[in-house]
Amino acid sequence: MHLPPLRAVLFDKDGTLFDFAASWAGWMGAVIDTLSEGDLARAEALAQALRFDRAAQAFDPSSPVIAGTLDESAALIRALVPAHRVAGLERYLIESSAKAQMVPPVPLDPLLAGLRARGLVLGVATNDAQDSAHAHLHAAGIAGHFAHVLGFDSGYTPKPAPDMLLGFAARAGLPPESVAMVGDSTHDLLAGRAAGMVCIAVLTGMADEAALAPYADLVLPDIGHLPDHIA
Known part of the structure; x- marks a missing residue:
């Protein structure tokens, strides 16, 4: 056509x-690891909110991260991150995403x-x-x-x-x-x-x-x- x-x-x-998958799955896994600070229950809650399979290192096709903004992702997980990370959450997501390796x-x-x-x-x-x-x-x-x-x-x-x-x-x-x-x-x-x-x-x-x-x-x-x- x-x-x-x-x-x-x-x-x-x-x-x-x-x-998308090749570029962003590794970043998402690292973000969850960083924000959970070793707390496995917190990591699972973050993964569920973002619809990301930590074991498979893969997004669910319905993940809001795929087409949404980083502000929208931050809003989804704000209540789940440690209190000392709340204020700088959006900035962390933006700065870390800028370093993600694109494929x-x-x-x-x-x-x-x-x-x-x-x-x-x-x-x-x-x-x-x-x-x-x-x-x-x-x-x-x-x-x-x-x-x-x-x-x-x-x-x-x-x-x-x-x-x-x-x-x-x-x-x-x-x-x-x-x-x-x-x-x-x-x-x-x-x-x-x-x-x-x-x-x-x-x-x-x-x-x-x-x-x-x-x-x-x-x-x-x-x-x-x-x-x-x-x-």
């Missing part, structure tokens, strides 16, 4: 530019360079923190490909609201209908649909094709297949 003519591609980060599903630099060579403006809209997003993109050597990088703390209502996506379109000076939103969750696709963008789903997150297809114009195994579908 070929998509309508596009002038920009807006990527989600986690589960899209980077494989791309495909070689990103040639892919993104090829899209830019077609005259496409590239951007990132993530429910992660903006500083963490910049850190991950720089570590992967791809930060220079993106005209705009927006996080949940960039002044817009996070996805599934369309605000961040419309903010990107406005910054790029483009009509939303000329932009493709590429993501791995229904949050991404619902935001894209509400913004009036073309919606492309990829299967490098935690959601399967059956969950994403009703909200997508196109479902791809990963972003490496994008060039075959962009005119």
Whole structure:
């Protein structure tokens, strides 16, 4: 399937530019270990709140961590962490997440360079923190490909609201209908649909094709297949 003519591609980060399970499971396990401070009952309570299997080091597909913001994750576990960690909980999550090792599903630099060579403006809209997003993109050597990088703390209502996506379109000076939103969750696709963008789903997150297809114009195994579908 070929998509309508596009002038920009807006990527989600986690589960899209980077494989979600490969990138975030180790970080989540370490966060739970740190916040539980050796208390096994506390560790299990944290894991249940975040829907993370500590034994398997794997997220449940319904985990709120997958598509939510770090503020939302903090709110879920605030009552479960030791009292002395409550005040700095959000900052700890942001700072530790920025150091997580991201695993791309495909070689990103040639892919993104090829899209830019077609005259496409590239951007990132993530429910992660903006500083963490910049850190991950720089570590992967791809930060220079993106005209705009927006996080949940960039002044817009996070996805599934369309605000961040419309903010990107406005910054790029483009009509939303000329932009493709590429993501791995229904949050991404619902935001894209509400913004009036073309919606492309990829299967490098935690959601399967059956969950994403009703909200997508196109479902791809990963972003490496994008060039075959962009005119």
